[in-house]
Structures are given as C-alpha cells and as structure tokens.
Amino acid sequence: MxxxxxxxxxxxxxxxxxxxxxxxxxxxxxxxxxxxxxxxxxxxxxxxxxxxxxxxxxxxxxxxxxxxxxxxxxxxxxxxxxxxxxxxxxxxxxxxxxxxxxxxxxxxxxxxxxxxxxxxxxxxMEASISEQQINERRLYQIHTGTEHIVTTVEEADLKKSDLLKKQGKKLRYHEHFQPKGTNVNFICGTNSKSLELQTYERGVEDLTLACGTGAIASALAWHHIQKQHQPNAKYQVKTEGGTLNIHFSFDRNTNTYSNIKLEGPAxxxxxxxxx
Ligand SMILES: N[C@H](CCC[C@H](N)C(=O)O)C(=O)O
CATH class of the missing domain: 3.10.310.10 (Diaminopimelate Epimerase; Chain A, domain 1)
Known part of the structure; x- marks a missing residue:
C-alpha cells in the first residue's frame, strides 16, 4: 500500500x-x-x-x-x-x-x-467485427485493445443520457459478455464517413464524454454497416467532449482492419x- x-x-x-x-x-x-x-x-x-x-x-x-x-x-x-x-x-x-x-x-x-x-x-493490432443479436438489438463486437460493442440508435436517442446509461448498463452486464463485461457504444451516422457517439464505459459505470478505443470500434462498425470497401479510410467521430479522427486500412478479402490510428486532443x- x-x-x-x-x-x-x-x-x-x-x-x-x-x-x-x-x-x-x-x-x-x-x-x-x-x-x-x-x-x-x-x-x-x-x-x-x-x-x-x-x-x-x-x-x-x-x-x-x-x-x-x-x-x-x-x-x-x-x-x-x-x-x-x-x-x-x-x-x-x-x-x-x-x-x-x-x-x-x-x-x-x-x-x-x-x-x-x-x-x-x-x-x-488487426481488428475484425463479429455481429451479434441480443433481444431486438443488432450488436457489433470489436476488440480495439479492449472490449467494445457498438449499436446504432436514432439521432434523438443519442441525447437521452438516462436512457443510454440504462441500456448501456444492461448490455455491459449481460450474461453474453461475462465474465469480462464490455464497454458499450451508441452511434448515429451523420454521413458516410462521420458519426456521433456516446459510450457507456465499464469501470466508470457511466457515460463518459469520449472514449478513444470506443471511437475506433464505432468507426469500424460504421464502415462495416455501410458495407464500404475502400482500402484506406478516415472517419470523424463526434463525441460530447470533442472530435476524434480514426484512420484505418481495410482488407476486403479477410474482412480485417489494420493500420489503425486514433488522432485527437490532449x-x-x-x-x-x-x-
Ligand atoms: N476511455 C478509454 C477506454 C477505457 C477502457 C475501460 N473503460 C475498459 O475497457 O474497461 C478510451 O479512451 O479508450
């Protein structure tokens, strides 16, 4: 001690x-x-x-x-x-x-x-996406150095912090993700290369103003959801606390992401x- x-x-x-x-x-x-x-x-x-x-x-x-x-x-x-x-x-x-x-x-x-x-x-590391369905919700599970799941929400719901906290907590503790649990990212696409994000963080047990590894997972999930295939991409992720830029390469033959970079403020x- x-x-x-x-x-x-x-x-x-x-x-x-x-x-x-x-x-x-x-x-x-x-x-x-x-x-x-x-x-x-x-x-x-x-x-x-x-x-x-x-x-x-x-x-x-x-x-x-x-x-x-x-x-x-x-x-x-x-x-x-x-x-x-x-x-x-x-x-x-x-x-x-x-x-x-x-x-x-x-x-x-x-x-x-x-x-x-x-x-x-x-x-x-290289990252890949595994799709899951829990109740009515489609989830994208991605390991970006730590455990993340991503799910889409309507734009209006992204502002409902109490609702997201409640849903985030439920998924974070869902038996499917035990024993480790997971961070939970709620996203809403704004255009093909930008999105808005709110993250429920494991270990904080609340929404935080931003989550970097969550922003990466969210950018990759948004790329995947739109079935985009470009080999190199730059996505912009807007969080409550600021904007993060995510760069990555995508291999369409293996469906893997590499050369991942997270750029933002400190x-x-x-x-x-x-x-
Ligand atoms: N805020 C962090 C993630 C912390 C991860 C942690 N909450 C967990 O995986 O348990 C980030 O910017 O990536």
Missing amino acids: FNSALPFIKMHGAGNDFVVFDNRKLQLSEEDIASLAPDICDRKFGVGSDGILALSIPQKPEADYTMIYRNPDGSNAGMCGNGARCIALFAYSLGFDATHTFNVHNQVYQAKIISEDTVSISFP HFVFKGTFL
Missing part, C-alpha cells in the same frame, strides 16, 4: 479525464495503482477522473515506457485510447521524443505528437499532489 504524497497532473482528452503521474522513480506496483484508483478518481472525495495513468519503466525492449491504466473502480483494461494521447503528451513534456513508443500489457503502440494539443496513436489541466 502506498501512503505518501503523490505528485500528479490532471489531463483530459476530449473530456475523458485522467490523473497522470510519473512512476519511473516511485515504482508503485500495479496492485498499489489499482488500490489508489478508487480514492484518487473519486469526484467528491478525491481528484476526480475517468481513470488513472502511470508512466512506468518499459516492460518490452521495443517500448520507451509502459502505460499502466486503471479504471476508477481499480479494474484493469486492455487499453485506453484517450488516456494514451494524454500520457504521450505527458511523456513529451518529460523529454521523450515527439515520436515514441510505449507498451500497454503486451502490445506496443506508437505515439506521435502532432501539435501542442493534438496527438496520434498507432495501434499495432490537454494539461492542473498539477497537484495527492495527500
């Missing part, structure tokens, strides 16, 4: 907010970080955030550092896209190159600082010490 003062920076990427700290000297264990998460992420009794991010010494030879992410309830996630842009900008402020690499678990991602508040993250908010 860690019980001394912790210097941190509060950051956000499209309104998805994080407590970020340099763990290279501190070397808090993953268990310490998980047990710190509920206290530090609490919006009344703590700093308040959608997650905690530790920049740690690299666990892979090809990575410049390790990103350790925990949800506010302390649970582990495969990846956090908005958090990745934030930690990359934080790393740049600590002296890492404008183009650098980091690992999250076993995957190595590449970050590129595009401007003082825009970052692009290249995802190393901002410093304030510095502090958690006592």
Whole structure:
C-alpha cells in the first residue's frame, strides 16, 4: 500500500479525464495503482477522473515506457485510447521524443505528437467485427485493445443520457459478455464517413464524454454497416467532449482492419499532489 504524497497532473482528452503521474522513480506496483484508483478518481472525495495513468519503466525492449491504466473502480483494461494521447503528451513534456513508443500489457503502440494539443496513436493490432443479436438489438463486437460493442440508435436517442446509461448498463452486464463485461457504444451516422457517439464505459459505470478505443470500434462498425470497401479510410467521430479522427486500412478479402490510428486532443489541466 502506498501512503505518501503523490505528485500528479490532471489531463483530459476530449473530456475523458485522467490523473497522470510519473512512476519511473516511485515504482508503485500495479496492485498499489489499482488500490489508489478508487480514492484518487473519486469526484467528491478525491481528484476526480475517468481513470488513472502511470508512466512506468518499459516492460518490452521495443517500448520507451509502459502505460499502466486503471479504471476508477481499480479494474484493469486492455487499453485506453484517450488516456494514451494524454500520457504521450505527458511523456513529451518529460523529454521523450515527439515520436515514441510505449507498451500497454503486451502490445506496443506508437505515439506521435502532432501539435501542442493534438496527438496520434498507432495501434499495432488487426481488428475484425463479429455481429451479434441480443433481444431486438443488432450488436457489433470489436476488440480495439479492449472490449467494445457498438449499436446504432436514432439521432434523438443519442441525447437521452438516462436512457443510454440504462441500456448501456444492461448490455455491459449481460450474461453474453461475462465474465469480462464490455464497454458499450451508441452511434448515429451523420454521413458516410462521420458519426456521433456516446459510450457507456465499464469501470466508470457511466457515460463518459469520449472514449478513444470506443471511437475506433464505432468507426469500424460504421464502415462495416455501410458495407464500404475502400482500402484506406478516415472517419470523424463526434463525441460530447470533442472530435476524434480514426484512420484505418481495410482488407476486403479477410474482412480485417489494420493500420489503425486514433488522432485527437490532449490537454494539461492542473498539477497537484495527492495527500
Ligand atoms: N476511455 C478509454 C477506454 C477505457 C477502457 C475501460 N473503460 C475498459 O475497457 O474497461 C478510451 O479512451 O479508450
């Protein structure tokens, strides 16, 4: 258990907010970080955030550092896209190159600082879509570093936060997705290459203002739903907290997506010490 003062920076990427700290000297264990998460992420009794991010010494030879992410309830996630842009900008402020690499678990991602508040993250994995039907709802399940499902809603329903939260929670805990559960993305296409998104996040157990890995899953699902076949695409995903750009390649023979990039904002908010 860690019980001394912790210097941190509060950051956000499209309104998805994080407590970020340099763990290279501190070397808090993953268990310490998980047990710190509920206290530090609490919006009344703590700093308040959608997650905690530790920049740690690299666990892979090809990575410049390790990103350790925990949800506010302390649970582990495969990846956090908005958090990745934030930690990359934080790393740049600590002296890492404008183009650098980091690992999250076993995957190595590449970050590129595009401007003082825009970052692009290249995802190393290929993704494919599995269609499912639960009750009356058509769902698109996609692993974009972490667990996601995508479903379409009417434009008017995208504004009904209480309804989405209720439906999101039901799907997140649906037996079909147990034991891991899933993040749930509600989308509405605005044109062939742009869409609006609201995400119910596992581990936050609420809608967040944006979800990066969810925006990727949503862009791929929207491409799939429209049966588009172009080999390279750029989609724009509008969230409550800002706009994210998703680039990808599509192989129509194998129905797989690769060269996935997530580009969007990252901002410093304030510095502090958690006592
Ligand atoms: N907000 C994150 C996702 C956090 C993932 C987490 N909620 C989970 O998979 O449990 C993002 O920008 O990608």
